Amino acid sequence: MKPKEALLKGGRIEAITRGRISAENHAWLAERAAEGWVIDGYTVKAATEATPATVEKTTTTNVKVVAEAYIRYPLGKYRAFTIDDHTEVTMRAACFNCHYSLVGHLCDEPLVLVQGRSGYHPVKVELVTA
Numbered sequence: 001m002k003p004k005e006a007l008l009k010g011g012r013i014e015a016i017t018r019g020r021i022s023a024e025n026h027a028w029l030a031e032r033a034a035e036g037w038v039i040d041g042y043t044v045k046a047a048t049e050a051t052p053a054t055v056e057k058t059t060t061t062n063v064k065v066v067a068e069a070y071i072r073y074p075l076g077k078y079r080a081f082t083i084d085d086h087t088e089v090t091m092r093a094a095c096f097n098c099h100y101s102l103v104g105h106l107c108d109e110p111l112v113l114v115q116g117r118s119g120y121h122p123v124k125v126e127l128v129t130a
């Protein structure tokens with residue numbers, strides 16, 4: 001589908017109008033592409049053990065690309081667990097260290113909030129093997 005159709009479907013915009021897609025919405029589209037949505041102009045390169053997945057903006061249009069989202073750990077391919085007791089946390093959680101969600105976090109020691117607990121907790125992101 002076209003990027004603006006995806007934004008409409010996702011409730012990010014109320015109508016398809018002319019004009020640029022915001023950097024925030026480009027990042028949102030890249031995250032959806034990483035989840036498996038087929039969106040024109042967003043090409044997902046699958047992750048392997050050695051190379052993390054990336055989403056590339058591929059079409060050349062008159063629309064300037066204002067941001068590229070870096071998807072290191074795509075949803076569905078990775079899961080995150082607290083180190084202390086292996087409680088699963090959402091990959092959408094934001095890392096306190098590097099301020100990216102876990103799908104794109106850049107640091108080696110991600111810390112996230114865990115529902116029902118206080119403070120930030122160290123988590124480990126694991127490749128889903130099944």
Ligand SMILES: [Zn+2]
Nearest residue numbers: 095098105107
């Ligand atoms: Zn981090």
